[in-house]
Amino acid sequence: xxxxxxxxxxxxxxxxxxxxxxxxxxxxxxxxxxxxxxxxxxxxxxxxxxxxxxxxxxxxxxxxxxxxxxxxxxxxxxxxxxxxxxxxxxxxxxxxxxxxxxxxxxxxxxxxxxxxxxxxxxxxxxxxxxxxxxxxxxxxxxxxxxxxxxxxxxxxxxxxxxxxxxxxxxxxxxxxxxxxxxxxxxxxxxxxxxxxxxxxxxxxxxxxxxxxxxxxxxxxxxxxxxxxxxxxxxxxxxxxxxxxxxxxxxxxxxxxxxxxxxxxxxxxxxxxxxxxxxxxxxxxxxxxxxxxxxxxxxxxxxxxxxxxxxxxxxxxxxxxxxxxxxxxxxxxxxxxxxxxxxxxxxxxxxxxxxxxxxxxxxxxxxxxxxxxxxxxxxxxxxxxxxxxxxxxxxxxxxxxxxxxxxxxxxxxxxxxxxxxxxxxxxxxxxxxxxxxxxxxxxxxxxxxxxxxxxxxxxxxxxxxxxxxxxxxxxxxxxxxxxxxxxxxxxxxxxxxxxxxxxxxxxxxxxxxxxxxxxxxxxxxxxxxxxxxxxxxxxxxxxxxxxxxxxxxxxxxxxxxxxxxxxxxxxxxxxxxxxxxxxxxxxxxxxxxxxxxxxxxxxxxxxxxxxxxxxxxxxxxxxxxxxxxxxxxxxxxxxxx
Ligand code: PRX
Numbered sequence: 001x002x003x004x005x006x007x008x009x010x011x012x013x014x015x016x017x018x019x020x021x022x023x024x025x026x027x028x029x030x031x032x033x034x035x036x037x038x039x040x041x042x043x044x045x046x047x048x049x050x051x052x053x054x055x056x057x058x059x060x061x062x063x064x065x066x067x068x069x070x071x072x073x074x075x076x077x078x079x080x081x082x083x084x085x086x087x088x089x090x091x092x093x094x095x096x097x098x099x100x101x102x103x104x105x106x107x108x109x110x111x112x113x114x115x116x117x118x119x120x121x122x123x124x125x126x127x128x129x130x131x132x133x134x135x136x137x138x139x140x141x142x143x144x145x146x147x148x149x150x151x152x153x154x155x156x157x158x159x160x161x162x163x164x165x166x167x168x169x170x171x172x173x174x175x176x177x178x179x180x181x182x183x184x185x186x187x188x189x190x191x192x193x194x195x196x197x198x199x200x201x202x203x204x205x206x207x208x209x210x211x212x213x214x215x216x217x218x219x220x221x222x223x224x225x226x227x228x229x230x231x232x233x234x235x236x237x238x239x240x241x242x243x244x245x246x247x248x249x250x251x252x253x254x255x256x257x258x259x260x261x262x263x264x265x266x267x268x269x270x271x272x273x274x275x276x277x278x279x280x281x282x283x284x285x286x287x288x289x290x291x292x293x294x295x296x297x298x299x300x301x302x303x304x305x306x307x308x309x310x311x312x313x314x315x316x317x318x319x320x321x322x323x324x325x326x327x328x329x330x331x332x333x334x335x336x337x338x339x340x341x342x343x344x345x346x347x348x349x350x351x352x353x354x355x356x357x358x359x360x361x362x363x364x365x366x367x368x369x370x371x372x373x374x375x376x377x378x379x380x381x382x383x384x385x386x387x388x389x390x391x392x393x394x395x396x397x398x399x400x401x402x403x404x405x406x407x408x409x410x411x412x413x414x415x416x417x418x419x420x421x422x423x424x425x426x427x428x429x430x431x432x433x434x435x436x437x438x439x440x441x442x443x444x445x446x447x448x449x450x451x452x453x454x455x456x457x458x459x460x461x462x463x464x465x466x467x468x469x470x471x472x473x474x475x476x477x478x479x480x481x482x483x484x485x486x487x488x489x490x491x492x493x494x495x496x497x498x499x500x501x502x503x504x505x506x507x508x509x510x511x512x513x514x515x516x517x518x519x520x521x522x523x524x525x526x527x528x529x530x531x532x533x534x535x536x537x538x539x540x541x542x543x544x545x546x547x548x549x550x551x552x553x554x555x556x557x558x559x560x561x562x563x564x565x566x567x568x569x570x571x572x573x574x575x576x577x578x579x580x581x582x583x584x585x586x587x588x589x590x591x592x593x594x595x596x597x598x599x600x601x602x603x604x605x606x607x608x609x610x611x612x613x614x615x616x617x618x619x620x621x622x623x624x625x626x627x628x629x630x631x632x633x634x635x636x637x638x639x640x
Contacts, residue, residue: 015439015440016437016438016439017406017415017416017437017438017439017440018437018438019415019434019435019436020413023388023413023415023434023435024435027301027433027434027435028297028298028301028302028303029298029301029433029435030435031435031436034433034435034436034448037448037449038448040448041448041449042451045449045451045474046065046066047065048448048449049065049066049076049290049291049294049449049476049477050065052290052291052293052294052449052477053065053077053080053286053290053477055293055294056082056087056289056290056293056329057082057086057087057091058080058081058082059081059082059083059086059259060079060080060081061079061080062077062078062079062080062262062286063078063079063080064077064078064079065077066475068475071495071501072490072491072494072495072501072503073481073482073487073490074475074479075262075263076262076263076284076286076287076290076475076477076479077262077263077286077287077290077477078261078262078263079261079262080261080262080286081259081260081261081262082259082260082262082285082286082289083160083161083163083257083258083259083260083285084160084266084285084288084289084325084329085124085157085160085161085257086257087289087293087329088157088289088324088325088328088329089102089117089120089121089124089157089161089328090121090257092117092121092328092331093117093118093121095331097117097331098116098117098118099116099117099118100116100117100331100333101114101115101116101117101333102115102116102117102119102120102328102333102334103115103120103150103153103333103334103335103336104307104333104334104335104336104356105148105149105150105335105336105337105338106335106336106337106338106352106355106356107197107338107339108196108197108198108199108200108337108338108339108340108343109197109339113150115150117331120153120154120157122253123150123154123248124154124157124158124161124255125158125161125251125252125253125254125255126248126251126252126253126255127151127154127155127158127244127247127248127251128158128161128162128255129248129251129252129255130158130225130244130247130248130251131158131159131162131164131189132162132255133247133251134189134223134225134242134247135188135223136159136162136164136188136189137162137163137164138162138163138164138258138260138264139163139164139165139264139265140164140165140188140189141164141165141166141167141185141186141187141188141268142155142159142164142165142166142167142187142188142189142190142191143166143167143168143169143181143182143185143187143189143190143191143221144156144166144167144168144169144190144191144192144315145168145169145171145173145178145190145191145192145205145208145209145212146168146171146191146192146193146205146227146314146315147171147193147195147196147198147203147205147229147313147338148196148313148314148336148337148338149193149196149227149229149336149338150336151191151193151227151244152168152314152336153314153323153324153336155191155225156168156267156314156320156324157324157328160266160267160285161255161257161258162255162258163258163260163264165185165265165266165267165268166266166267166268167181167185167187167267167268167269167270167280168267168269168314168315168319168320169181169182169270169315170313170315170316170595170597171196171203171205171313171315172315172595172596172597173594173595173597174208174591174592174593174594174595175208175209175211175212176212176592176593176594177593177594177595178208178209178212179212179213180278181270181278181280182212182213182220182221184270184278184280184484184485185268185280185484186220187220187221188220188221188222188223189221189222189223189224189225190209190213190221190223190224190225191224191225191227191244192205192206192209192224192225192226192227193205193206193226193227193228193229193230194206194226194227194228194229194230194231194232194234195229195230195232196229196230196338196339197229197230197338197339198338198339198340198343199339199340199342199343200340200343200344202230202232204230204232204234206226206234206235207234207235209224210235210237222240223240223241223242224237224240224241224242225241225242225243225244225247226241226242226243226244227244228243228244228245260285260286261285261286262284262285262286262287263284263285263286263287263481264284264285265282265283265284265285265481266283266284266285266288267282267283267320268280268281268282268484269281269283269316269317269320269423271317271423271424271533272526272533272534272535272538273489273493273524273526273535274493274524274525274526274535274537275535275537276535276537276538276540276541278535278538279483279484279486279489280483280484280485281423281424281480281483281484282480282481282482282483282484283426283478283480283481284481286477287426287477287478287479287481288325288426288427288477288478289325289329290477290478291426291427291476291477291478291479292321292325292326292329292426292427292478293326293329293330294427294449294477295427295428295429295431295447295478296321296322296326296327296329296330296427296428297330298433298447298448299391299417299419299428299431299432299433299447300330300360300362300389300391300417300434301389301433301434302327302330302331302332302360303359304331305359306332306333306359306360307332307333307335307356307357307358307359307360307386308327308332308333308334308335308358308359308360308362309334309335309337309352309353309356309358309360309361309362310322310323310327310334310335310362310363310391311337311341311349311361311362311363311364311367312362312363312364312393314336316423316532317421317422317423317426318364318393318394321421321426321427322362322393323336335352335356335358337349337352341367341370341371342370342374345378346371346374346378347378347379347381347382349363349367349371350378350379350381350382350384350409351382353382353384353386353387354382354383354384354386357386358386358387359386359387359388359389360387360388360389360390360391361387361389361390361391361409362390362391362392362393363391363392363393364392364393364394364395364530364531365392365394365395365396365397365398365401365531365563366394366395366530366531366561366562366563368392368397368401368404368405369401369560369561369563370561372400372401372404372405373561376408379408379409380408384409384411385411387409387410387411387414388414389414389415389417389434390405390406390409390410390414390415390416390417391416391417391418391419392405392416392417392418392419393418393419393420393421393531394528394531394532395528395530395531395563395564396441396519396520396521396563397418397440397441398441399440399441402416402418402440402441403440406440415432415434415436415438416438416440417431417432417433417434417438418431418432418438418441418442418443418444419431419443420443420507420517420519422505422506423480423533424479424480424494424505425472425476425478425479425480425505426478426479426480427476427477427478428447429446429447429450429452429472429476430443430444430445430446430447430450430452430517430519431443431444431447432444432445439512439516441518442512442516442517442518443517443518443519444516444517445515445516445517446517449474449476450472450474450476451472451473451474452470452471452472452473452517453470453471453473453502454466454467454468454469454470454471454509454510454511454517455468455469455471455498455500455502456468456469457469457498458498458499459471459498459499459500459502462510462511464510464511464512464513464515465510465511465512465513466510467508467509467510467520468508468509468510469498469504469505469507469508469509469523470504470505470507470508470509470517470519471498471500471502471503471504471505472502472503472505473502473503475503479503493506506522506523506524506526507519507520507521507522507523508520508521508522508523521564525537525619527539527554527556527564527565527566528556528563528564529556529559529562529563529564529565529566529597529598529599530561530562530563530599531563532597534566534594534597534598536553536554536555536556536566536619538594538598539552539554539566539568539590539594539598539600540552540553540554540568541593542589542590542593542594542598543568543570543586543589543590545589545593546585546586546589546590547573547576548572548573548576548582548585548586549570549571549572549573549586550570550571550572550573551570551571551609551617552568552569552570552571553568553569553609553617553619553622554566554567554568554569554619555567555569555619555622555623555626556623557601557602557623557626557627558627559601562599565599565600565601565602566598566599566600566601567600567601567602567603567604567626568586568600568602568603568604569604569606569609569622570586570603570604570605570606571605571606571607571608571609572605578605583603586600586603587600587603609622610622
């Protein structure tokens with residue numbers, strides 16, 4: 001039997017994978033140590049996290065590890081003074097890391113730029129100086145509408161260094177979505193680029209910024225910094241727009257690092273919820289750095305020689321934690337790629353792994369499903385022998401893509417670490433370590449210091465094998481500090497949806513008889529399209545703003561590559577007829593409203609939508625019909 005055949009039968013019989021003995025010997029955390037951490041964290045979680053905080057540098061130690069006096073607004077390390085950038089950069093300049101590569105950036109055309117810790121430190125200081133010259137001060141918000149460029153990382157760190165709060169808006173969002181997020185954040189300064197390379201094309205970005213900032217609704221943005229990437233002609237508005245290069249040219253290589261309270265905000269990141277308005281999730285310096293540092297170094301077993309590549313865009317939480325802050329806090333080398341994974345061919349990612357000797361490769365299941373389609377001939381063209389760990393995040397990974405990734409990319413030797421976490425959690429929550437037993441499709445167990453459970457609607461713990469809601473019972477350091485400007489929503493959505501006071505993650509999950517967790521998907525009206533959260537309410541509002549649409553209901557339907565895709569059911573206004581032209585126009589319209597993230601798989605025109613007697617649209621009924629399954633209890637259904 002060949003190796004693949006042997007693995008297949010192992011998978012069939014046991015569905016459990018054990019790490020190679022050598023890996024266990026070399027791991028930073030061995031199985032006994034992991035058990036000891038678990039025990040310690042269960043007995044005295046605050047002592048566990050205090051020890052984790054002690055691994056980082058503080059300007060002043062905390063008065064208390066956790067202030068639980070005003071739940072759910074938990075305050076970690078109150079009285080402590082720190083700055084995450086001091087830990088991600090400044091302290092490395094004093095060690096052998098000074099001349100180690102911090103960042104390897106690869107442009108889509110094949111150009112690259114590399115920064116040692118010292119070079120990145122200096123670049124960050126220069127931009128920090130530029131921000132200060134433009135009047136940005138502690139507490140101000142700095143928005144970034146950026147592709148994956150080194151300046152994205154630099155601008156994030158420079159903002160944090162001077163105590164400003166960065167807020168990234170993914171470059172795939174539309175000008176309208178950008179405008180909404182700018183308004184919500186109250187950003188004074190926006191950093192963007194002239195454009196970027198994607199799939200062999202130049203995608204212009206600056207005109208989208210101009211569109212977002214135009215119009216009657218005056219925005220608070222008074223300065224726009226433009227990074228020159230593509231050299232396309234852009235219009236610069238006198239007094240408002242500045243070239244990045246001009247600003248940093250005369251700045252100094254040193255800049256003071258602002259001393260922050262542990263609870264001071266570090267960044268704001270919008271994510272979709274069950275209502276039409278995206279929520280601005282806030283994270284703070286102290287707790288976030290402690291939680292991210294501890295979990296990333298444990299899960300990915302960071303060694304001094306690692307080259308760490310997380311394929312996420314910095315514009316999502318995965319980019320914040322696993323491209324920028326986590327790897328730099330850990331003193332490792334992080335890789336950032338600008339372009340499309342299939343450009344010029346479906347082996348681009350493997351080419352990059354080979355070119356830089358990537359040792360840890362972390363991606364989303366959507367990417368794996370897509371690359372799986374192209375076939376094994378692409379990875380086989382490259383030397384992937386440097387890889388030692390693989391990881392996934394963002395959506396459930398089925399056994400088939402798991403096996404493909406494990407066998408064909410990981411040579412059946414690299415542990416595949418499926419990590420569950422969220423924008424709101426900031427850090428990895430449920431995940432294996434390289435020494436853990438793995439079951440394909442399971443995120444295994446909560447990390448030490450994380451107390452997770454599966455409960456019913458009333459908050460009662462469910463026995464193994466029963467599906468229910470995933471909750472986190474105790475606070476953890478990298479937890480969101482709140483939703484910007486909406487304390488009530490934070491309390492209601494995360495802490496009151498399920499009785500008992502635990503954090504409700506919005507996911508459905510179950511535990512098996514070994515205590516392994518299996519995540520089954522979202523419990524709310526949020527779609528997970530290619531690992532990105534998109535609210536059905538946001539999509540419905542976007543459809544609703546088209547003149548032809550009277551009413552819209554959107555549901556998620558399975559998609560072979562993206563995991564989930566959006567299907568819309570529309571009732572048209574009088575005088576409009578459903579047609580292929582209208583479908584095209586509607587798709588274009590929604591894309592214009594929300595950006596390319598809002599991929600619409602199908603549109604169906606209907607006379608009415610199913611509703612409850614109180615008038616609520618029953619998406620469940622539409623979805624069940626679409627999938628040909630039992631819609632469940634229909635006693636609430638009024639009419640169609
Ligand atoms: O539904 C879960 C899914 O992604 C959601 C969080 O999305 P976001 O805040 O955008 O962060 C994504 C990356 C950290 C979760 O509520 N999710 C995340 N990781 C996994 C997952 N679903 C299954 N398995 C995972 N490993």
